[in-house]
Amino acid sequence: xxxxxxxxxxxxxxxxxxxxxxxxxxxxxxxxxxxxxxxxxxxxxxxxxxxxxxxxxxxxxxxxxxxxxxxxxxxxxxxxxxxxxxxxxxxxxxxxxxxxxxxxxxxxxxxxxxxxxxxxxxxxxxxxxxxxxxxxxxxxxxxxxxxxxxxxxxxxxxxxxxxxxxxxxxxxxxxxxxxxxxxxxxxxxxxxxxxxxxxxxxxxxxxxxxxxxxxxxxxxxxxxxxxxxxxxxxxxxxxxxxxxxxxxxxxxxxxxxxxxxxxxxxxxxxxxxxxxxxxxxxxxxxxxxxxxxxxxxxxxxxxxxxxxxxxxxxxxxxxxxxxxxxxxxxxxxxxxxxxxxxxxxxxxxxxxxxxxxxxxxxxxxxxxxxxxxxxxxxxxxxxxxxxxxxxxxxxxxxxxxxxxxxxxxxxxxxxxxxxxxxxxxxxxxxxxxxxxxxxxxxxxxxxxxxxxxxxxxxxxxxxxxxxxxxxxxxxxxxxxxxxxxxxxxxxxxxxxxxxxxxxxxxxxxxx
Numbered sequence: 001x002x003x004x005x006x007x008x009x010x011x012x013x014x015x016x017x018x019x020x021x022x023x024x025x026x027x028x029x030x031x032x033x034x035x036x037x038x039x040x041x042x043x044x045x046x047x048x049x050x051x052x053x054x055x056x057x058x059x060x061x062x063x064x065x066x067x068x069x070x071x072x073x074x075x076x077x078x079x080x081x082x083x084x085x086x087x088x089x090x091x092x093x094x095x096x097x098x099x100x101x102x103x104x105x106x107x108x109x110x111x112x113x114x115x116x117x118x119x120x121x122x123x124x125x126x127x128x129x130x131x132x133x134x135x136x137x138x139x140x141x142x143x144x145x146x147x148x149x150x151x152x153x154x155x156x157x158x159x160x161x162x163x164x165x166x167x168x169x170x171x172x173x174x175x176x177x178x179x180x181x182x183x184x185x186x187x188x189x190x191x192x193x194x195x196x197x198x199x200x201x202x203x204x205x206x207x208x209x210x211x212x213x214x215x216x217x218x219x220x221x222x223x224x225x226x227x228x229x230x231x232x233x234x235x236x237x238x239x240x241x242x243x244x245x246x247x248x249x250x251x252x253x254x255x256x257x258x259x260x261x262x263x264x265x266x267x268x269x270x271x272x273x274x275x276x277x278x279x280x281x282x283x284x285x286x287x288x289x290x291x292x293x294x295x296x297x298x299x300x301x302x303x304x305x306x307x308x309x310x311x312x313x314x315x316x317x318x319x320x321x322x323x324x325x326x327x328x329x330x331x332x333x334x335x336x337x338x339x340x341x342x343x344x345x346x347x348x349x350x351x352x353x354x355x356x357x358x359x360x361x362x363x364x365x366x367x368x369x370x371x372x373x374x375x376x377x378x379x380x381x382x383x384x385x386x387x388x389x390x391x392x393x394x395x396x397x398x399x400x401x402x403x404x405x406x407x408x409x410x411x412x413x414x415x416x417x418x419x420x421x422x423x424x425x426x427x428x429x430x431x432x433x434x435x436x437x438x439x440x441x442x443x444x445x446x447x448x449x450x451x452x453x454x455x456x457x458x459x460x461x462x463x464x465x466x467x468x469x470x471x472x473x474x475x476x477x478x479x480x481x482x483x484x485x486x487x488x489x490x491x492x493x494x495x496x497x498x499x500x501x502x503x504x505x506x507x508x509x510x511x
Contacts, residue, residue: 002029004065005164005195006051011062013046013055018399020046021060022219028164033186033196035206038216038241039439040409041397044199047216048166052086053079067163083163087153089172089437090350093141100124100137103156127155131185147178154185158194165189166197171205172437175298175465183209201439203234215240242441250472251444253451257475258288260326261459262342262428267320269308269483278304278315279483286428286459291450293474294463295499301483302463303347306430310344311337324427338367341427345417347436347463349410353417356406360398361387363405363416368424390419394449411442418449429453430461435469447473467496481506 006028013021021043028034036044049055051064053073064071066082073079076086093102100120109119124137133151141149150170157165167186171179179202186196186209200206206213215222215237222240225232262285269279278301286292294302307314309322311334321328324340331337337344346352354363364387365372372382387401394415398408405416414434421429431450435443450473454460464470470477477494479487479502487502 002031004028005030005067007063007065008047008051009063009065011047011050011060011064013043013050013060016399020219021050023062024216024219024221026214026221027224028195028197029212030195031190031193032211033190033198033209035198035200035210035213036216037200037203037206037213037237039441040411042216042241042439043219044216045168046219048086048168048197048199051079052076052084052166054086080160083161084166085157085160085162085164086166087150087157087168087170089169091146091149091153093149093152095142096140098138098140099128099135099144099152099155102141102152103127103137103159105156107156107159123159124155127158130158131155132181145178146173147175147181150174150178150182151185154189162194164195164197166199168199169201169437170198171200171202179205201437203237203440206237207232207234213237217241217243238440241439249440249444249468251448251451253455255291255475256289256455258457260285260287261324262286262461263321263323263326264309265321265323267305267308267322268318269304269315270317272314272316277483279308282320282483282485284478284485286461288427288457288459289454290476291454291460291462291474293470293477294461294480295467295470295477296480296486297503298465300480302480303432304483305480306344306432306461306463309337310334310342310430313344338424338426341425342430343367343421343424343426343428344430345421345432345434347433349413349417353420354405354413357404359402359404360391360396360408360416361401364390364401364419364423367420371423386423387419390416390423394419395445409442411438411445414438414442414446415449418446422453426458428459428461430463432463433465434462435464435466443469467499470499471495479503479506 004027008026011021011024024043024047038044050060053076056074057072103124104120109116109123121137128135131151131154133148135144135148170182174182183205189196198210212224212226213232214224264282264284267279267282268277271278282305296302304314308318311331312318313334322331329340331340350356361383365383369378372379372386384401391401396412396415398412405413435446450460462470462473471494475491477489478485479499481503486506489498
């Protein structure tokens with residue numbers, strides 16, 4: 001058995017009167033990949049912030065023992081000096097600096113106060129080779145995708161002589177291919193003696209690469225499972241995370257489908273910069289009380305289609321017809337789309353769905369201020385009533401409606417975004433990756449909200465990269481490939497195999 005590299009004993013952390021961590025214990029062995037799992041708000045990130053010094057010694061109780069030494073980290077630089085490096089879910093890269101400049105930012109390769117660019121470039125090339133990234137050190141961060149940016153973050157960690165690498169939801173924004181490459185890299189780093197703590201909601205990935213798994217619930221340690229010793233299944237992990245059996249991942253629903261509400265006819269969209277079609281002659285319809293899904297591989301055009309429908313917020317040279325309740329409508333702006341009864345919940349809730357520095361109340365009402373205004377003056381009492389109603393109805397876990405949205409967990413942020421758009425009283429609600437980066441317990445709550453909206457007669461469009469999610473939620477699924485509808489499947493015929501068959505057959509037909 002490997003020696004212990006890290007011990008966190010009886011860690012307790014309180015914010016105001018809320019106990020975020022309650023006597024949490026965690027041990028990590030040298031050279032292992034240790035997964036930390038739990039619902040949003042369970043305390044995973046808080047625990048890692050304590051470990052890394054973001055929450056300094058004195059703001060929590062308990063002991064941190066790293067490499068046999070009792071540690072009192074007062075800032076993040078103290079933990080980095082010992083080789084503890086944390087990579088947060090929101091990447092901390094400077095877009096308009098090069099890869100090399102980002103890798104050594106704050107850790108410059110300098111002689112007598114002058115940066116040695118030859119040494120910087122040479123070492124960056126070595127680190128990029130180590131993480132399997134084939135890019136020039138001079139490439140700007142803004143010119144590479146999120147998957148490659150994750151590798152740059154890991155290269156930056158390796159430049160600091162990392163002993164313990166902490167990754168917070170590293171694959172949340174990656175496609176399957178990028179995720180697999182990242183997981184393979186963690187395994188390669190393990191072979192080189194680097195220990196990792198992996199925080200992830202993707203339990204299949206956790207099972208795949210982890211040597212041990214620690215489950216946290218409500219700020220407490222529930223159990224630690226060891227591969228080869230304990231029976232590890234997704235169901236067991238989920239039960240530990242949420243405190244109940246979740247054999248039924250999707251709430252039961254009996255659809256009550258009515259007349260066609262939204263119809264898109266011969267819809268064409270051109271890329272806003274490059275003169276190429278991204279959506280080609282798309283036709284689809286959604287009925288009241290119906291949940292339809294848009295399935296497809298990354299880059300298939302699903303988000304582009306949704307955004308172009310929502311007030312032409314994406315694309316140029318848009319042609320085609322949109323009908324609402326049988327009548328053609330002109331949706332040339334987002335405000336016109338909202339007024340016509342269409343709402344769009346973006347896949348990027350942090351950048352486009354919320355004002356993170358503002359409170360829950362203002363985030364919920366901002367898309368429909370007219371409803372809480374009189375003579376162009378917002379009524380604070382009316383705002384409070386609306387926000388409090390949504391907070392209770394959707395079980396938004398917060399101290400009050402005045403809590404900042406940026407301080408909520410991912411699942412609760414998503415509930416605020418949903419509340420905002422539901423407050424506009426739409427007939428059609430388009431949900432783009434509605435459960436991305438959200439744990440299984442919060443997912444179930446989101447699914448319940450979606451079902452309730454459909455049962456109330458709303459028309460729902462769901463875009464998801466998780467096929468089981470589409471199969472569990474949707475009454476019909478449109479398969480999108482290369483900007484075209486590759487197939488349409490009723491619930492009774494929709495399987496992962498039938499969806500992939502549509503994609504492959506369409507790819508052959510367009511080749």
